[in-house]
Amino acid sequence: MTDAPASVDGSLDIDPEWTGRILVKFIDNELHRTGLHDLVLGLSGGIDSAVVAYLAGRAIDPARIHACLMPYRSSSEDSVSDARKVVEDLGIDAETIDITPLVDGFERTTGPVDRLRLGNVMARARMTLLYDRSAAHRALVLGTSNKTELLLGYGTLHGDLASAINPIGDLYKTQVRRLAEHLGVPEPIRAKPPSADLWPDQSDEEDLGFSYAEVDRLLALLVDARASRATAIDAGFAPELVDEVTRRIVRSQFKRLPPVIAKISTRSIGADFRYPRDWMT
Amino acid sequence: MRDARVALGQIAPHLGDIEANLALHRRAAGQAVRSGADLIVFPELSLTGYQLADLVPDLALPVDDPRLAPLFEASAGIDIVFGMVEDAPGHRFYNAAVYLSRGRVVHVHRKLYLPTYGMFQEGREFAAGNRVRHFDSPWGPAGMLVCEDLWHMPCAWLLAHQGAEVIFVLSNGPTRGARPGREVTSVAVWRELLQTTAQFQTTWMVYVNRIGCEDGVTFGGGSLVVDPFGRVVAESPALDESLELVDLKSEVLRRARTVYPLLRDEDLELAERELARLRQLRYDLPDPAPATEKDGVA
Numbered sequence: 001m002t003d004a005p006a007s008v009d010g011s012l013d014i015d016p017e018w019t020g021r022i023l024v025k026f027i028d029n030e031l032h033r034t035g036l037h038d039l040v041l042g043l044s045g046g047i048d049s050a051v052v053a054y055l056a057g058r059a060i061d062p063a064r065i066h067a068c069l070m071p072y073r074s075s076s077e078d079s080v081s082d083a084r085k086v087v088e089d090l091g092i093d094a095e096t097i098d099i100t101p102l103v104d105g106f107e108r109t110t111g112p113v114d115r116l117r118l119g120n121v122m123a124r125a126r127m128t129l130l131y132d133r134s135a136a137h138r139a140l141v142l143g144t145s146n147k148t149e150l151l152l153g154y155g156t157l158h159g160d161l162a163s164a165i166n167p168i169g170d171l172y173k174t175q176v177r178r179l180a181e182h183l184g185v186p187e188p189i190r191a192k193p194p195s196a197d198l199w200p201d202q203s204d205e206e207d208l209g210f211s212y213a214e215v216d217r218l219l220a221l222l223v224d225a226r227a228s229r230a231t232a233i234d235a236g237f238a239p240e241l242v243d244e245v246t247r248r249i250v251r252s253q254f255k256r257l258p259p260v261i262a263k264i265s266t267r268s269i270g271a272d273f274r275y276p277r278d279w280m281t
Numbered sequence: 282m283r284d285a286r287v288a289l290g291q292i293a294p295h296l297g298d299i300e301a302n303l304a305l306h307r308r309a310a311g312q313a314v315r316s317g318a319d320l321i322v323f324p325e326l327s328l329t330g331y332q333l334a335d336l337v338p339d340l341a342l343p344v345d346d347p348r349l350a351p352l353f354e355a356s357a358g359i360d361i362v363f364g365m366v367e368d369a370p371g372h373r374f375y376n377a378a379v380y381l382s383r384g385r386v387v388h389v390h391r392k393l394y395l396p397t398y399g400m401f402q403e404g405r406e407f408a409a410g411n412r413v414r415h416f417d418s419p420w421g422p423a424g425m426l427v428c429e430d431l432w433h434m435p436c437a438w439l440l441a442h443q444g445a446e447v448i449f450v451l452s453n454g455p456t457r458g459a460r461p462g463r464e465v466t467s468v469a470v471w472r473e474l475l476q477t478t479a480q481f482q483t484t485w486m487v488y489v490n491r492i493g494c495e496d497g498v499t500f501g502g503g504s505l506v507v508d509p510f511g512r513v514v515a516e517s518p519a520l521d522e523s524l525e526l527v528d529l530k531s532e533v534l535r536r537a538r539t540v541y542p543l544l545r546d547e548d549l550e551l552a553e554r555e556l557a558r559l560r561q562l563r564y565d566l567p568d569p570a571p572a573t574e575k576d577g578v579a
Contacts, residue, residue, distance in 0.1 A: 011460070018459030018519070022499050025520055029293075029494035165497075170458075274334040276496045280297045 016182030038139035123159025153252020282421025293493025468503030509537035
């Protein structure tokens with residue numbers, strides 16, 4: 001059945017028009033209920049942050065969207081030029097801040113760190129800038145992590161994973177691509193291979209060891225349709241891939257939740273002090 | 282039933298803010314009056330919003346609470362169906378649907394089925410109602426159900442057999458994205474469910490779903506009215522605020538029940554016998570009466 005809900009068949013099909021409308025409403029609603037009117041986001045030149053920018057551009061006045069382009073010394077030149085295309089196309093406010101001095105300053109203070117740790121420092125330097133700009137503009141920080149990254153734990157805790165509201169956190173990369181096409185995200189951004197761009201020629205798919213197209217189908221089956229390992233293998237996925245992906249989901253659970261609080265009192269935050277995040281907004 | 286013009290109050294309630302929601306209700310009711318409506322129907326928990334968690338006891342009110350005065354006053358000019366957290370005797374908090382007319386409470390329905398699975402937590406916070414009763418509205422015999430109640434077939438069936446000719450369904454149906462050809466998912470699913478229910482029970486179905494977003498959950502809207510033949514006669518847009526007006530016609534109900542005398546032909550004794558048997562099996566009860574020869578005949 002082509003029209004069954006994803007929970008039945010694990011399909012990745014979305015209606016981009018209506019999905020876009022839901023997300024535009026989400027941004028409008030979640031922003032304005034806080035009493036704020038501005039949004040801040042980091043634009044990397046990649047497809048995820050571009051899609052979030054285009055959605056925001058449909059939700060609010062573009063002049064109230066403040067994009068930060070935050071290249072590092074080793075960032076690809078395309079990253080900044082592609083991000084600029086988004087800025088120009090949408091007519092949003094933007095500033096470019098080179099994070100090299102911040103990251104170099106960190107290394108000068110603590111001594112050199114390996115490539116992975118340096119990547120985390122960059123992600124957290126960008127987060128620091130975004131949250132600073134959010135205070136300056138009285139704005140909410142838009143998240144740009146997709147569901148694939150969130151489930152696999154492919155992101156830096158308190159870095160790129162940090163945000164106030166995330167419109168694309170429930171869309172797999174494959175679905176973000178479909179939405180990008182519908183929203184008119186420039187073709188070069190949609191066509192280039194996904195990269196965290198934390199070091200030259202980095203590739204998400206090489207880091208992960210599988211393609212988004214494949215892992216998204218598997219994730220939709222395991223997560224959305226709650227299929228068993230055996231069902232996934234019957235559907236044609238290699239047992240090693242199923243096990244690796246399952247292990248990644250489980251091991252990255254901590255990245256998707258607030259810190260664990262030791263329960264001492266009769267009413268503890270996170271356990272039995274339960275209020276909506278949108279409390280009285 | 283008598284002909285009635287109903288307004289579908291598809292609103293986005295303010296989460297946890299009863300004062301703001303009272304104003305929202307009054308504005309919509311005023312607009313409905315000016316449009317010649319006889320009654321206005323609001324969504325589930327229209328007075329409080331949905332994702333309440335620990336706010337439930339803070340927002341619970343008895344249905345005769347003076348804070349509801351603005352709604353009672355407004356109901357002098359138009360019947361009002363709305364949703365609230367009821368603080369009932371014993372401080373049981375119900376997810377309740379209330380029918381107001383001419384300044385008094387005509388009927389209260391306490392949500393029977395509290396979804397407590399997947400994204401839903403209602404069983405933690407609310408007490409479950411335990412009765413399905415139709416009531417006499419100024420427009421004829423009617424019934425109310427709240428959201429998940431409609432997914433349990435006996436609810437609408439029982440109301441129809443008690444005599445309800447119109448069933449109001451107050452809902453907070455969340456979207457789960459949008460699939461090709463299916464619009465916003467909750468809208469398509471509810472439409473099918475309501476059409477089927479209307480066909481089975483040959484009753485008018487008046488469904489009002491909220492819109493807006495709470496903690497990332499977007500509610501789909503798509504309020505609609507289905508006639509007793511199962512035809513959609515009016516539909517509100519998905520996701521946007523609206524106040525659709527629909528005429529419920531007694532003549533259509535009469536025709537539907539003439540063409541499809543399903544309620545007349547229902548074998549209640551058959552249902553009762555089989556239910557008694559199911560009940561015995563499900564709850565492992567002693568056999569109430571040994572099988573008679575008659576039961577054994579093929």
